[in-house]
Amino acid sequence: xxxxxxxxxxxxxxxxxxxxxxTVDKVQAILDGLNGDEMERxxxxxxxxxxx
Numbered sequence: 128x129x130x131x132x133x134x135x136x137x138x139x140x141x142x143x144x145x146x147x148x149x150t151v152d153k154v155q156a157i158l159d160g161l162n163g164d165e166m167e168r169x170x171x172x173x174x175x176x177x178x179x
Contacts, residue, residue, distance in 0.1 A: 136148035161169065 138146045138148065138151055140146055158166075
């Protein structure tokens with residue numbers, strides 16, 4: 128749909144906030160570069176910040 132109207136690609140998060148595709152690609156590249164221990168630490172940090 129974005130392409131059809133000449134708009135940049137984007138995605139939305141669970142709160143329907145717009146996330147530009149370039150940002151998503153950069154985050155994915157960072158996550159792809161994490162090893163198992165780093166990924167576990169990141170997941171633990173995210174769990175601690177999760178609102179109740």
